[in-house]
Amino acid sequence: MSEGLGERTAADNAGKQLAIEARGLVKRFEGTLAVDGVDLAVPYGAIYGVLGPNGAGKTTTLRMLLGIIDPDEGERWVLGHSNPQAIARAIGYLPEERGLYPSMKAYEAIAFMGALRGLPLAEGRRRARALLEANDLGYAAERQIRQLSKGMAQQVQLLGTLVHEPRLVILDEPFAGLDAINQGKLERLIRDLAAQGATVIFSTHVIAHAERLCDSVAIIAGGKVPYAGSVDAARDRIPAQVRLETRHADGPWRAALPAQARREGAFWHFPLPESGVEPLLRALIEGDAGIQSLSIERAGLHDAFVAIAGEAAARALETAPEAAR
């Protein structure tokens, strides 16, 4: 995105302030518990991912943060306000279910979305054309939405989300339906937004996007948040994995391996002991293992997600009858 995001106040970028804070959000739909006590803390200027399987409660949580629906319990503060809709001009929102008027021209659709957020129509049209040009869509400015491909329409809606230069951008499953090239463009766009000072929060069930983009994530499963924090801390929840290859198949060195160690072909795999790599190395050398290769692989966010969401799912299953009541 070549266009800037306008001025932002110094307070916005003050590191310790929170762009979004939610405490104990609960939402039920006709007796079914959709979100069960969600807590979130999103710093200003962060790229924040909300990760979870389908039906986990991500969209409901985002809709509560936006004020589209009110929580049954709990409270949320968005850019310092308890009613997010009262500061709608500062927020840009791309919903999961994309929606544009099919008969509108592309630049009019973008300007209309800006007008909904308080941008004067003439200025919105000017910015819309500039944004379309900057994103290689200038040729489609006069085309009706119904004449655009699904991917192009999705990009138009994304530009409409940003045309009023929001300070907080909330994207619900923004990568869904995009091809690999456009997914890459969207990742760059999100980084640019954050670089210009905007806070970006997006939901996804594709971990790779969050791992590449996010400073912090919240993992939602079964309507609860079993983990919220930095990506690094999430990955650190799972011990690093050691991959060892030795010349000798057996010997005193085997005593240095933890009980969970398993052999796959020529390699041994096991979690890095809590004592660290140096005592392990020493024991292997003294035990005459004949080390050919040793690598320590840090756990990925995907592994962390599976581990965390799996546990949460199990907990949700245990409490499901109670929740249904």
Add this chain to the structure above:
Amino acid sequence: MSGRPMRDERLSLIQAAFVIARRDFVAILFSRAFIFFLLGPLFPIAVGAIAGGIGQQVENAAAAPQIGLAMQARDIDRMLAAHASLAPRMGQALPDMAVLERLAPGQAFDAASVLERREGNWGGVLTGTPAAPVLTVTGERTWWAGPVALVAAVADRTAPTAYPEVKTQTVATSGASDTRGRMRTAQVGQVILFLLMMLLAGMVLSNLVEEKANKIIEILAAAIPMDAVFLGKLFAMLAVSLVGIAVWATAIGGVMGLHGFERLFGGAISLGGLPEPGVGWPMFFLLAIVYFAMGYLLLGSVFLAIGSLATTVREVQTLSMPVTMAQVFVFLFATLAVSDRGGWLEWSAMAFPFSSPYAMLARAAQESALWPHAVAVLWQLVWVAMSIRFGAALFRKRVMKSGPRLKPGRRFARSAPRPPGPGA
């Protein structure tokens, strides 16, 4: 980029409603469907005119009922001669007479059986003599006794033979013709108002289907109050309707001016014969527009709320039937009230918000006083406000499946700034 920081506050209710209304108004006005919308009223008018023309022809073609003469031949000739001499003076007031049967002296005749057999076009049978005529008729034609008596008197030479010349002076109106004529103006006004409302207010039923089908509602709900969506759509459709009415009125006025509307459709449509309404034509038209707007907003807000229940065009079609029937009942109620001037029926129709515009327009045709209209418009405005408020709440609840708790002031309350606390 401009670099000019925008304020964070969302648009006010009115500003947001304007954004929605502008989008809807432009989208409808510049769509091909708007052409069909403009042509829409031509169909019922054309069908009505053709049906009226055919009806008129059928009525003209049907022979007027006659009085059958069943008398002795000499009496029949005298009666027919008397009828011929009176017909030019009495015109339509004199029933037509024809020979049913020439009787022989002393011959009896069963007049009742002729009528009971329903033969020919006999509306009555005259027997006896000119000096003592006997008229056999059905109940609704007993008034024929008067004209028949006059014809018989002339035939019997007991009536005057010379009639004085009556000079006639024509005046524009009288108390009797005013009352009757204005009632007709009232009824025509109500019918036109009803037709416009039926054509136009029903359209808002389907007004949300596009937003719901295309998932646009989520974007709207995140940016502006749902009440603004409700208001914007309502006023956009009102504006579109007024444009349509203006186009139709201009077209009809042009046709009347250029070609003589009275002669169109074989004279089946006649607007020029309407007496001037009590408040005068300019004020009547102004009030008609005001009452149309009031009625439209009242009905429209209810329809929009009902329409928010529908997610497909099929569901809208299902909903439109009871809605149309409700409109018809309200119209019939208001129509009945016209004939009950000053009675409880008229007062009820004026007070009941949905029939009030019809009843007050009828009153504008019949009475010259303007203050009741000021009161009525205020009364209707109160109901419009309540209707919009309630409709918007229902609309929000149904559309987003997350209703407001309907605490007074809650929905329009401004956000409170965040108090100091952890994380701040």
